Amino acid sequence: MAHVTLLGGAVLDTGARADVLLVDGLIDAVGEPGSIGRGERVDLDGYLLLPAPAEPHAHLDKALTLLAAPNPRGDLAGAIEAWRRHSPTMRHEQIVARATEAALLALAHGATALRSHVDVNPDVGLRCLRALIEVREALRGRLDLQLVALAGFPMTGEAGSANRRLLREALELGADVVGACPYLDPDPVECHRICLAAATEFAVPVDLHTDETIDESVLTLPTFARLVTDTGFVHGAVASHCVSLGVQPPEVTAKVAAEVAEAGLGVVCLPQTNLYLQARDRRSSPPRGLTALAALTAAGVTVAGGGDNVQDPFNQAGRGDPLETAALLVAAGHLLPADAYAAVSRSARAVMGLPSVQVAPGFPAELLAIRARSVGEAVAGASADRIVFHRGRMVSRTTVRREFPPLDGA
Ligand SMILES: [Zn+2]
Numbered sequence: 001m002a003h004v005t006l007l008g009g010a011v012l013d014t015g016a017r018a019d020v021l022l023v024d025g026l027i028d029a030v031g032e033p034g035s036i037g038r039g040e041r042v043d044l045d046g047y048l049l050l051p052a053p054a055e056p057h058a059h060l061d062k063a064l065t066l067l068a069a070p071n072p073r074g075d076l077a078g079a080i081e082a083w084r085r086h087s088p089t090m091r092h093e094q095i096v097a098r099a100t101e102a103a104l105l106a107l108a109h110g111a112t113a114l115r116s117h118v119d120v121n122p123d124v125g126l127r128c129l130r131a132l133i134e135v136r137e138a139l140r141g142r143l144d145l146q147l148v149a150l151a152g153f154p155m156t157g158e159a160g161s162a163n164r165r166l167l168r169e170a171l172e173l174g175a176d177v178v179g180a181c182p183y184l185d186p187d188p189v190e191c192h193r194i195c196l197a198a199a200t201e202f203a204v205p206v207d208l209h210t211d212e213t214i215d216e217s218v219l220t221l222p223t224f225a226r227l228v229t230d231t232g233f234v235h236g237a238v239a240s241h242c243v244s245l246g247v248q249p250p251e252v253t254a255k256v257a258a259e260v261a262e263a264g265l266g267v268v269c270l271p272q273t274n275l276y277l278q279a280r281d282r283r284s285s286p287p288r289g290l291t292a293l294a295a296l297t298a299a300g301v302t303v304a305g306g307g308d309n310v311q312d313p314f315n316q317a318g319r320g321d322p323l324e325t326a327a328l329l330v331a332a333g334h335l336l337p338a339d340a341y342a343a344v345s346r347s348a349r350a351v352m353g354l355p356s357v358q359v360a361p362g363f364p365a366e367l368l369a370i371r372a373r374s375v376g377e378a379v380a381g382a383s384a385d386r387i388v389f390h391r392g393r394m395v396s397r398t399t400v401r402r403e404f405p406p407l408d409g410a
Contacts, residue, residue, distance in 0.1 A: 003392055004028075006039030007367070010049035012359055013338075013375050020049060022365040022392040029361055042387065042394060047369040048378055050341070051357035052388065053322035054113040054348040054366075055106045057207075057240050057268045057306030059150075060135070061095055061118050061128035063102035063320070064311050071313035075280050079313035086313075087124050095131035102310055103139055105320040108398050110368035112390040113144040115207070115352050117179050120170045121152025122162050133174050142395045146352060148207050149175035155194050156187040164194060171202045178202075181209040188220045192227050196237075205236035205353060207268075211244040214278050214287050218244050222256050225263035236353045240268040240306070242291035243278060253292045257299035266302045266351030269293060269343070271328035273308035276315045293333045304351045305329050305343035322348070323382040330379060337376040365392035371400075 007020040012030075019036045021029040029036055062083070069086035071078040099116070106114050118132045129149060136145040149170035154160040167178065178199040182191035192208075199206040210221050221242055228237045239260070245253060260267065269291050278289025296303050305325045309315035318324070322344035329340040346356060349366075357366045371385035372378035388396040 004039040005389075005392060005394070006036055006041045007044050007049060007369070007389075008041050009033050010044035010047050010369060011373065012049055015374075020359060022389065025365055025391040027359065027361055027363050027365050030359060044369050044387070046371055047387065048372045048374065049359055050368050050370065050375065050378065051345050051359065052112045052366040052368045052390070053110045053345045054352055054354065055111040055307055055320075055322060056115050056238075056304045056348040056351050057270055057308055058102070058106065058114055058116040058320075059309055059312070059314075060099035060102050060114075060116040060132060062309060062312040062314065064098045065313065066311045066316060069313050071316065074316065076277050076314070079277075082313040084123065087119070090124070090127070092127065092131050095128055096134055099132055099135045100138070102320055103135060103143065103145060104396075105310070106307070106322075107143045107388060108386065108396045109319075109321040109323065110370070110386055110388050111143065111322055112366045112388060112395070113146070113349065113352055113354055115146040115148060115177070117148040117150040117207070117209075118175070119152070120149045120166050120175075122166070123152070126166065126170060126173060129170050129173060129175060141391070143390055144354070146176045147174075148177040148179035150179040150209070153181055153184045154186055154191075155180055155182075156185055156190040160185075167198055171198060171204065175204075177204055178206040179208060181212070182224070183209075183211050183213065183218050183220045189223055189227075192220070192224055196227055196231055196233050199235055200231070200233060203235055205238065206233070207238040207240060210239040210242050212241040213244050214247050214289060216244055216247045219248065219256070221245055222259050225256070225259040225265055228263040228265060236266075237263070238266040238268060238351050241270055241274065242267055243274055243289050245292045245296075246290055247287055248292070250295070253295040254299070257292065257295040257301060260296065261299040261301045266304065266347075267291060267296055268304045268306045268351060269329065269333065270306050270308040271325060271332050272318050273315045275328065275332060276317065288332050290333050293329075293335065302347050302350050303343060304347040305340065306348065321382060323379055326379045327382065337379040341375050341379055365389055
């Protein structure tokens with residue numbers, strides 16, 4: 001039997017109020033309030049109805065480990081040290097429990113699709129991936145989880161043989177995407193080639209941690225773009241971070257942005273972790289560590305915003321909320337609020353290879369209802385009062401009760 005839900009009286013981003021009918025996972029009709037007379041009604045009076053966000057870059061295997069893996073110095077070296085100490089001790093059930101909690105946190109905030117990078121290296125083998133595959137299957141129907149096999153480095157030469165073997169085993173086990181950090185490899189060009197060859201063989205996308213540094217001498221993004229163009233790679237290529245692009249001279253930035261556009265690479269900007277980790281040793285005027293948002297957008301590149309690490313040694317803040325990412329894109333990336341929301345919703349879905357969503361008939365019913373009057377207010381206020389719909393069904397509802405009790409003697 002068809003699953004039919006009527007979302008009643010929501011405000012759309014145009015400011016108009018509407019009823020929205022969801023049938024079998026799709027938006028079936030959008031009409032004036034009271035004009036649609038069927039379906040199980042969910043009252044959305046006071047809510048703004050938006051295409052749901054998606055989280056294009058998480059690390060669910062690391063999320064919420066701050067107590068277990070403390071990083072008292074707070075910097076990257078401290079994070080790596082804390083993680084090296086902690087990660088070999090993690091048990092399957094612990095990883096499943098934490099990753100599930102972090103995924104549900106993102107879902108409650110509205111993300112009905114989430115791409116998580118998952119460590120695959122000799123320290124942890126395939127343990128994190130096995131746990132995350134279990135989470136992916138358990139949450140199916142509630143949110144779509146894509147798993148990136150984040151191969152260790154080096155990937156090249158004799159020293160890289162274990163990492164290459166593990167990447168292959170990860171894809172055989174069921175990873176959805178190829179991942180790695182080519183800029184950390186002694187031979188970045190060859191590392192890109194290995195990743196693209198593996199992704200081609202398994203017919204999956206590739207999503208690389210690209211140039212996560214403010215060192216302007218490190219710029220592998222043009223290599224990635226050129227190899228995607230030259231090899232005719234068609235499964236979807238994403239460059240995450242691209243921090244060093246943001247510290248290049250304008251002429252270099254414009255040239256690289258054009259190459260990235262030509263290659264059809266998606267870019268994911270990760271303000272939370274970039275602001276946290278980059279430039280910690282600069283005593284004055286630290287750069288923000290965000291990629292070159294304006295130049296990439298001007299060149300026609302799809303630029304998404306992601307949350308990255310959440311309360312782990314690599315970022316001790318973060319709440320797994322795409323609206324937090326959007327607010328950071330406004331404050332630190334100088335995007336307008338509506339563009340920032342598009343970065344964490346429309347563009348995030350695009351770089352993840354998912355069909356686009358509009359609040360209009362025929363589109364997937366991936367929706368966020370949030371207590372707000374406009375997109376700007378949703379981004380700025382980030383109300384926790386949210387109802388989330390995935391495949392046409394309500395999958396999460398958070399209700400906030402705020403009180404201002406009478407004062408004594410008043
Ligand atoms: Zn990452």
